[in-house]
Amino acid sequence: MLYSSIGYYALILGLGISLILVYFSIKNFQNSSTLNTKILSFTFLQFFFVVISFVCLIISFVLSDFSNETVFNNSHTTKPLFYKIAGTWGNHEGSLLLWLLVLTLFILIFVLKTKNQPPKYKLLTLIFQQIIIIGFFLFLIQTSNPFNFIFPTPEEGMGLNPILQDPALAIHPPILYLGYVGSSIIFSSALAATYLNLVSKLWASHIKKWVIASWVFLTLGILLGSIWAYYELGWGGFWFWDPVENVSLMPWLALTTLLHCIIVLEKKQILTSWVIILSISTFTLSMCGTFLVRSGILNSVHTFANDPERGLFILVFLFSLIFISLFIFFFFHKSSPNNSNSFFWLSKETSIIINNWFMMYFLSVVLIGTIYPIFLEVLSSQKISVGPPFYQKLIIPFLIPFLMAMAIGPKLKWIKSNIVDKFYLVLFFAISIILSFLIVKKFSNNLLINTILISSALYLFFITLRDFFIRKYSNISQNIAHFGFSLLILSILLNNLFSSEIITNLKVGETFTSSKTKIVFKSINQKQEKNYKSIIANFGIENINETTEDLSPELRIYNQPNIVTSEADIKTTLLSDKFIVINIVQNQDFFNVRYQVKPFMLWIWISVILISFGGLLSFFKREHEK
Template identity: 80%
Template sequence: MIYSLVGYYSLILGLIIGLSLFYFSYKNFNNSNVLDTKILSFTFLQLFFVVISFLCLIFSFVISDFSNVTVFNNSHTTKPLFYKISGTWGNHEGSLLLWLLVLTLFIFIFLLRTKNQPVKYKILTLVFQQIIIVGFFLFLIKTSNPFNYIFPIPTEGLGLNPILQDPALAIHPPILYLGYVGSSIIFSSVLAATSLKIISTSWASHIKKWILISWIFLTLGILLGSIWAYYELGWGGFWFWDPVENVSLMPWLALTTLLHCILVLEKKSILTSWVIILSIATFTLSMCGTFLVRSGILNSVHTFANDPERGLFILIFLFILIFLSILIFFFFHKDNDRKSYSFFWLSKETSILINNWFMMYFLSVVLIGTVYPIFLDVISSEKISVGPPFYHKLIIPFLIPFLLIMAIGPKLKWIKSQLEDKIYLISFLIISILLAFLVLKNFNQNILINTILISSALYLFFITLRDFFVKKYKNISQNIAHFGFSLLILSILFNNIFASEIITNLKVGETFENSKTKIVFESVDQKKEKNYNAIIANFSISNLNGEEDRFSPELRIYNQPVIATSEADIKTTLMSDKFIVINLVQNQDFFNVRYQVKPFMLWIWLSVILISFAGIVSFYKKDYEK
């Protein structure tokens, strides 16, 4: 109980300090030659109190303090220590406290690390960031207090959702939030720079690091979530266009577009309007995601809460932030780069602008597919589900020119370019088309659309691979990112085209056999762990070549809460994943068995890691690369 009291009053003190920072910022703004040391001290103090509050919640989970409502609802004495700690942010209240922790940490680091920028800019950035921070303080204290008291004190808790008791998901939220909350600093910074009319190449160089940090963490956070869903939910794939998956993808698309724009602005004073709009859009989409998940509007395995009051608070807060952003954009931003719209048709600027349009189109498709069912439900009470076919049909045709421009664009020069002596561009295109055609013909696949898709991805793959040998260290981070993206698209295409699946019902001792695969259900074992009991099914699976694999998927029955989950058994090799999952058929004595072979699954994860690594490399550019 003492931890809950300390944690709660730490939040109150953090809120008071946030309000005090508005006063100190106002005083310092009119005398802005030097940043007032009180501002830095109070920012640190605010961070300190949020850290104390967060640690108190962790300790409450570790000692199973069931006088705390959050601990009671999301923990149990039989839970392993690791999941007690990760349970801190595996719920609505705790995850929002983690948001607040990252918000205060980022603004403190921003003030410490920002040099050679006007003091007024630092103060205004702090003010806009504190508006967000104070909003989150009020949200936590008013509607989502993680330190509410329960009496009489229960002797046992309700436990954490079993599917959240997983190592990948334990580290997925903190990393994802670093990406989400990183966009808040970009948002605050761009509003401050727009208000002071100091958006320039030097400002772009300064804010680019924060964009990169946010982009890297968001990419890795999405990757971890995708890996978790793949093996924990038993879906058998890496992406299912689940609404909450889309909620994380949308800010990533906006942030990726912003990253390309800021790289242009760093070299030339153009695309300033794009930079401002994308900075606002990225943070807005992050907040929209928070609203959709926290309000209970979205129905997904990822959602935390179902509380209209919470959703209404975030909706009002989001509206205020968007309204403030629009006011600043229209009243303070003077578009001095009208000439930037008359780019020569064959130039690096044009290629980046075209790719921006493609990215915004992809973002629009995902946004409409996610939000439209919600509006339809509100307007007509008609419920529909927008699934993968919708996204595939609208995105895939536009992915082809996007990949081609992505391959050719970096080869162009600024202002005006020529494609003379670029014979290799045409040669690689011909080779890519022939190679894609031969691969698909050999496997008797749909030739036309798949040939065009694979050849465009191969084209980007070959072009970027050549650059590693020809240009060596020049634009190394760009080459790694584009190479990783081409590898990602190729892996996804091969994964979808060449995947196979068997779904059947089997009793112990029975065999399923077709022309390619033989599945033998050998036996069933039982296992008892600290927080669950498991039924383990033993399978022997062989293919045409006589290769035999043994699998042991599980059905787990958790003790608190009492929930049954399916645990897939996956055999991973360099070329493919073999994936098997079982489910009990109600009132029957057989199991539903789903066996899949998923080619190039490992390469999907490796390619995303490679893309993230490219962002890290950008921090360590040598002078000869710039």
């Protein structure tokens, strides 16, 4: 109870510091030859109070202080220590406190590290950021207080959802929030620069590091969530177009587009409108994700226990921020005299504009697929779900020219280019078509579309691979990121093409036989752990080449809350994953068994790590690479 009281009053003090910071920032803005040292002190103090609040919540979870409502709803005495700590942010209230912690940390870093920028710009960025921070303080204190008391104190807690008790998911939210919250700095900075007419090459160089940092964290956060869903939920794939997956993908698409525009703006005084709009859009989409997850609108394994009041608060707050940002953009954005939007048709600028339009199209498809069912239900009370076929039909036809443009674009020059000495582009294209035709002819019925798809992915793969040998250390970060993306697309296409699945019901001792695979249900064992009982099924899998592998999926019966989960067993090699999961069939003495062979799964994870590493490497560019 003591720690909950300290945590709550630390939040109140943090909110008070925010109001003081806004006051000093406005006062200093009127006479801003230098940045007032009090502002830095109060920014640090604000962060310090939020840290105290967050640490108090962690201690309450570790000590199983069930007088705290958040701890009572999301913890249990038998839960392992690691998951008690991770449970701090594995719920609505704790996750918002973590979001607030990152918000205050980032603005502190911004104030400390921003050099060679006008004081008015720094002050205005601080004011916009504090508006966001005040909104989150009020949201926490009014609707989502993580320090509410329960009296009398319960002896035991409700426990954390077992599927959230996983190492990957324990670190997934903090990394994802670093990406989301980084977009808030970009948003505040873009509004400040627009208001002061400072959107320039110098500003682009300054804000690019924040864009890259947010993009890297968001990419890694999505990766960890995808890996968790793959082995924990038993879905057997890397992406399922779940609405909450989509709300993390949308800001990633906007942020990726923004990154390319910032790179152009850093070199030439163009695309300023694109940069400002994308800066606003990225943060807006991040906030939309927060609204959808917490409003009760979306039903997903990822969503928190919801309250319409919370959703209404976020919605009003979000519309207020959108209104302010659009007002500043339309009334204060001034195009530079050199900001010409007419480019030579064969140039790097044109290729980036094409890239932008494709990315915006993909973003629109994901956005419509996510929110259309919501609006349909509101207007007609009809419930529909939008699944993979919708996204595949709308995205795949445009993915082909996008991959071709992505392969050719980086090879073009700024301002004006030509096609002389580009014979290798034609050669690689021919090789890609021949290879893909041979692959698809042997393994697939959809010859035309799969040949075109895989040939475009192979083309990008060969072009980006060539860069490592020809360009060597020139722009190595871009080469790695683009190569990682080409490997990702190629791995996804081959994964879809070669995947196989067997679904059957088996009793212990029974055997299932198909033309290529034999599944033998050998035995069942039981094991008692601290907070669950495990039923382990032992299978022998015999393939067409007569090699046998033993796989042992689990059913876990948790004591608090009383939930049964399926734990897949996965054997991973360089070429494929063998994936098996079992489920109980009610009132029957057999189990439902799902066995899948998923080719190139490992390369999907590796490719995303390469993409992130390419972005991370750009922080450490040497001068000759710039």
